[in-house]
Amino acid sequence: MATRNFGVRLGSVEFKTLSLEDNLRLVSNFTEEEIKEAVWLCEGSKSPDPYGFSFNFIKNSWEVFKHDITTIVHHF
Numbered sequence: 001m002a003t004r005n006f007g008v009r010l011g012s013v014e015f016k017t018l019s020l021e022d023n024l025r026l027v028s029n030f031t032e033e034e035i036k037e038a039v040w041l042c043e044g045s046k047s048p049d050p051y052g053f054s055f056n057f058i059k060n061s062w063e064v065f066k067h068d069i070t071t072i073v074h075h076f
Contacts, residue, residue, distance in 0.1 A: 029074050032066060039069075 008015040018026070044056035058065065 030070075032070050035070055035073050036062065036066070 008017065039055060039058055042055040044059060045054055048054040
């Protein structure tokens with residue numbers, strides 16, 4: 001029988017813990033490729049920002065704005 005890894009108990013409630021690898025993945029920055037993939041999955045003509053910029057604009061201007069967008073996502 002395999003043992004279960006429970007790290008925290010609150011009364012009779014047991015909480016599973018994350019592995020170190022999973023924990024590190026949750027707190028690591030997104031890569032530029034992951035951010036670009038998320039942008040490309042968005043419908044291009046929907047959800048313009050308050051200034052009227054849509055995802056089509058971002059996609060067409062990716063090479064110009066990718067550093068700024070990546071920086072914004074990392075600060076978020």
